[in-house]
Amino acid sequence: MQASQADTEAEPRDWHLEPGQEFRFEVDPGAKNKACLVLKNGRAEIFGSELAVGVEYRFTGRKLAVFTWHGCVLQISFSFYIEYIGFETPMQSFLSAHMALEQMRDHAVRTATQGPRVLIVGQADSGKTSLAKILINYAAKLSRRPLFVDIDPSQGSMSLPGTVGAMVISRPISCEEEFGAPLTVMGTAPIVFYHGHTSPLEKPKLYDSIIKKLIQVVDKKLESPDHGSSGIIVDTPSQFAEPGGFEQLTEAIKAIKANVVFVIGYERLYSDLLRHFGAQSPVSVLKLNKSGGVVTRDKDFRRKLQMQRVKEYFYGSMRSEMTPFSQTVSFSDIAVRRVGEGLLAPSSALPLGAERKEHDTKFVKVEPGDILLHSVLAVSHALLPGAPDASGTPTKIYTPDEESQVLLESNVAGFIYISEVEDYKRKMTVLSPTPGRLPKTFLIMGALKWMDM
Numbered sequence: 001m002q003a004s005q006a007d008t009e010a011e012p013r014d015w016h017l018e019p020g021q022e023f024r025f026e027v028d029p030g031a032k033n034k035a036c037l038v039l040k041n042g043r044a045e046i047f048g049s050e051l052a053v054g055v056e057y058r059f060t061g062r063k064l065a066v067f068t069w070h071g072c073v074l075q076i077s078f079s080f081y082i083e084y085i086g087f088e089t090p091m092q093s094f095l096s097a098h099m100a101l102e103q104m105r106d107h108a109v110r111t112a113t114q115g116p117r118v119l120i121v122g123q124a125d126s127g128k129t130s131l132a133k134i135l136i137n138y139a140a141k142l143s144r145r146p147l148f149v150d151i152d153p154s155q156g157s158m159s160l161p162g163t164v165g166a167m168v169i170s171r172p173i174s175c176e177e178e179f180g181a182p183l184t185v186m187g188t189a190p191i192v193f194y195h196g197h198t199s200p201l202e203k204p205k206l207y208d209s210i211i212k213k214l215i216q217v218v219d220k221k222l223e224s225p226d227h228g229s230s231g232i233i234v235d236t237p238s239q240f241a242e243p244g245g246f247e248q249l250t251e252a253i254k255a256i257k258a259n260v261v262f263v264i265g266y267e268r269l270y271s272d273l274l275r276h277f278g279a280q281s282p283v284s285v286l287k288l289n290k291s292g293g294v295v296t297r298d299k300d301f302r303r304k305l306q307m308q309r310v311k312e313y314f315y316g317s318m319r320s321e322m323t324p325f326s327q328t329v330s331f332s333d334i335a336v337r338r339v340g341e342g343l344l345a346p347s348s349a350l351p352l353g354a355e356r357k358e359h360d361t362k363f364v365k366v367e368p369g370d371i372l373l374h375s376v377l378a379v380s381h382a383l384l385p386g387a388p389d390a391s392g393t394p395t396k397i398y399t400p401d402e403e404s405q406v407l408l409e410s411n412v413a414g415f416i417y418i419s420e421v422e423d424y425k426r427k428m429t430v431l432s433p434t435p436g437r438l439p440k441t442f443l444i445m446g447a448l449k450w451m452d453m
């Protein structure tokens with residue numbers, strides 16, 4: 001194994017991989033020079049996404065493995081790296097899992113029924129997302145069109161941290177990028193809901209309501225025979241495998257109507273699920289080994305990844321740089337809401353003995369002002385009262401309960417960033433990835449803050 005923290009371009013060097021081996025490497029999110037990898041000959045893949053011979057692949061802020069079924073030669077030039085060859089991998093069992101899902105898809109096509117509804121569970125950094133990518137890429141390579149559903153808000157793989165979403169995958173996902181913006185190229189645009197927090201254990205009722213709504217959308221998509229027979233692959237939050245998360249996990253399995261649950265490397269959760277569902281259950285619970293290559297990402301690394309994700313949302317990625325659009329918006333032109341808190345008085349101001357009631361699914365008004373500075377706000381599809389709907393009819397004025405319901409059920413169109421607030425002028429500057437005025441819809445505030453530096 002070699003490890004270096006030098007942030008300088010390194011001499012290109014070759015790695016020869018035998019069939020069944022993988023080359024594992026890590027690049028820090030802060031690395032100035034991007035790690036560069038070229039497949040010189042043979043065949044190789046990163047989480048099921050095939051590399052093309054002679055193409056330069058560049059990475060930053062990633063911990064990855066290049067796996068080969070038949071052997072290959074890689075050329076590497078990293079500036080900040082950890083690199084070594086893994087001789088033992090669970091890829092054969094992942095391939096068997098994929099083949100079992102393929103049989104279910106074939107059966108679905110023959111009988112005009114729905115394909116597998118797969119949920120992947122495991123502890124933090126057990127390899128859930130990596131397995132989801134492998135299964136999706138293998139299915140897409142066979143011209144299936146599965147739905148990828150991400151109910152883990154920690155990274156928000158289809159959009160920003162704090163989101164959950166679903167999208168149809170019609171082509172393998174690029175190995176250079178995380179899920180995210182480029183996915184819109186790989187499949188159709190994702191349907192994204194904003195939870196506003198990176199753990200489902202925060203505001204659990206809101207989380208459960210959003211997941212139910214997301215699944216309704218997924219079920220609708222699966223009505224098309226094309227997607228229906230390909231099924232869905234669901235990546236779940238690690239909190240489901242933590243103490244206190246089991247009930248939320250079983251609820252999610254029920255809501256998603258999962259018929260296959262892959263548990264990665266966690267015996268106890270596996271046997272708890274087997275016991276919970278029993279032998280007669282239509283839910284097959286299967287255990288897969290955790291890869292020895294999966295890397296633990298500490299809080300600091302995860303935080304950096306989240307911030308990198310926000311930056312890429314507004315400024316684009318290595319392959320597709322963008323410039324965000326800036327505009328000044330008057331306080332009176334926007335309506336910001338957040339769940340549960342907002343204009344509540346501090347706890348110390350409550351009458352003696354009174355407890356703060358957290359309304360997990362109630363949205364409250366946020367007065368625009370300094371509180372919004374550096375916030376990343378979701379742009380909801382929920383129209384403001386009076387704004388014309390698709391047929392031109394003005395939207396009605398909601399009661400507070402109706403408003404919360406509408407906001408709960410609405411997915412989000414995208415995000416804006418508040419870069420400056422001028423309280424005395426009652427104006428603020430917002431950045432958005434697309435040009436044009438803000439739509440006449442609600443803005444949702446969560447816990448996501450970012451500094452554009």
Ligand SMILES: Nc1ncnc2c1ncn2[C@@H]1O[C@H](COP(=O)(O)OP(=O)(O)OP(=O)(O)O)[C@@H](O)[C@H]1O
Binds near residue numbers: 062154291292
């Ligand atoms: N075989 C491997 N070799 C090297 N790195 C790997 C390998 N498999 C996964 N990784 C990396 O390990 C990290 C954790 O993997 P992954 O994101 O799949 O886990 P997870 O269980 O989904 O994590 P969490 O739910 O905690 O966010 C990721 O950076 C991933 O790219």
